[in-house]
Amino acid sequence: MIFGACGEQRYMLNLSEYRNTIYMNESMINKTRDFALSRFSSCTFFLLVLLIGLGPIPCAAQDWIRTGTGLGVDKVRIAVPDFKPGTPDPKNADLQKVFDATLFSDLDNAGIFDLVSKSFYPLDVPGSPTEVHFDAWSNPPVTASMLVFGDLGVTGANVTVHGWLYDLKNSASPQVLGKQYTDQATTDAARTIAHRFANEIIFRLGGGIAGIAESKIYFVSERSGHKEIWVMDYDGANQHAVTHLGTISLSPRISPDGSRLAFSSLTKTSWEIKMYSIDLNRLVSFPSFGGTNLSPSWGPDGTKLAFSSSRGGDPNIFTMDATGGNLHRLTSGKGPDVSPTWNRKTGAQLAFVSGRTGLPQVYTMEADGTNIQRVTDQGYAVSPSWSPNGQFLALAWFRKYGPGAPGANDIYLMDIASKQWVQLTHDGGRNDFPSWSPDGRHIVFQSSRSGSEQIWSMLADGTKLQQLTFSGRNSQPNWSWK
């Protein structure tokens, strides 16, 4: 019968009655003979034949799910056992170690999983779907809802990884994800594969938000003796210098497509905006504006830059094309206006810091310079960073500023629509320059809590603090857009 595929699920109780009716009629067909004998009621018989002959009308299948808030949304409990060797090659061990560690830490850092400690895992780890024992993983002590497993094998110069994501509570159709990767058999490639696989898992289970495992963080480091722009993976691995200018370079900002890096640099005469091509690995020409030009910021479409320039007297916010042309002044009047940041979702607003009333405060305005509104009420507020979903500003704030005032320079989160704020860092030295991760779940910032200025990251609720840099002095991090 086709009734099972019939829609109209919103009236399911009625539907079930309907189904029962039909099922009853079907059984009646078989009894028709007796029925007709006893009653000679051929009329009823024909009615039944007619009813059956018409049959069900198939309708479009449509699924309904019902759910609600307040049902206790916990993080997904996920088990990530080490991958099995796929081939007997002796090079497996090294790559596997890198791969397993990277995958585990990527998922751990994602902020949406509750990773089961490896010490709870059963001894026989699956390497392929046929080897999965659901009970062993879904029962205590593991009690995982999801299982990531697979194998990694080196054949010749290549490494092949098979990875699966299984929904352990759904033994009928457990597979959520199955992937195969092939790359050169190097540890870098193994790390990349782990990042990609982790991103896939996070994308599926994290609601369509791409994972950040392949994102980069640009920052200013003094470890070479000069303040140069450096870059590292999001987890602090693979740190290396981008610029070698031998001067002071500050406020790196990577473009939304990741191809160019804007920053401000001290030239012989003044501070100017510089443009560095990541693709070409060199500076590209960019106009000089005169005066002090600081804190560039990319618009979300990558065609515009906002920055602060003192070419007309007091520092004001200007916008320009990505090529440096088409300069527009957005703010005017007394007091310095610096540190613009675009609304990353719409590109229709800017937030910036202004000293027009004395101590610096954070303001917002439309992209054409109208409708300037102050969002911080007191203290000393700097370094706004607009979240990818457009809803929040992260900023560095002394709520109480002045000699002997309690509190410190901490990272705050402000909901722009309601002006409600929450403090993310506590009791940890000076914290400044927050920058959002592309998924909007993490914030990277500069903190002196370890004694010197270093780059730290945390989840956007202030938990899972992690120090990313350890050598030299490192500051002004900027997370890439993807």
Added chain:
Amino acid sequence: MAPDTEIFFEHASLGRPLAWSTGLHVGFAVLVVFSAWILPNHRGEGWGAGGGGEAIGVALVSNIPLPAPQAPTENVLANDSKGLSKSQPQQQEQEPDAIPIPDKQTKIKPKPVVSASKQAKPAPEPETNEVPYGQGGPVSGPYGSFNAAGAKGGFGFTGGGGDFGTRFAWYVRVVQQKVSENWLKYEIDPRIQTANRVYVVFDVTRSGQPSNVQVEQSSGVPSLDQSAVRAIQRIDTFGPLPPDYSGSKVSVEFWFDYKR
């Protein structure tokens, strides 16, 4: 006018047609009744089966090396399973009555009083994992209940006619989590202490975007209804629907309970 009225006196003889009619009716009724014996009775049995007549019999091949389609979930609403969330009482085996051997002096012994403890125990009450309508089971609860006995019952209610909830529980969870994250309670009138549940329905398209957001049942508090709708509208995407899912969209009913 007398000749015209004359026709009313010409009685056509009805006897013969009536006899024919009666005869045919009776004959047809007899035919219907006896056809059940006369004709070979294979109605219904041959439907969909291979063979028969000149049609070519077709049987499913099992070893095509393609991913097998997911078996649809059995309909829980019209099958023979007894209890969905309650276990059935145990059936007691009845021993055949023994016939007493007649004796001379049969003392009528008082029947021993069966103590309460020896009486057949009532079936143990099931654990309180009963799934109330619309609240739960595998879809909205934690993952734990999929393989449990009551899980199927939970699904009939929550999953609707389709089996999306069973097969893609992880996706349902994503929807739940994202909506919960994006519900801003400060949008609700601060004077409201508690309110009725508001039901919001929306579709999730193939690419994962919510659409057709509507209040299905209002809470009576406009700001609460509004915040619920905004929570959905604030979401760009839940992520694309699972590739194994064949439908073009999923409809979600989401409720919001508010208590300050």
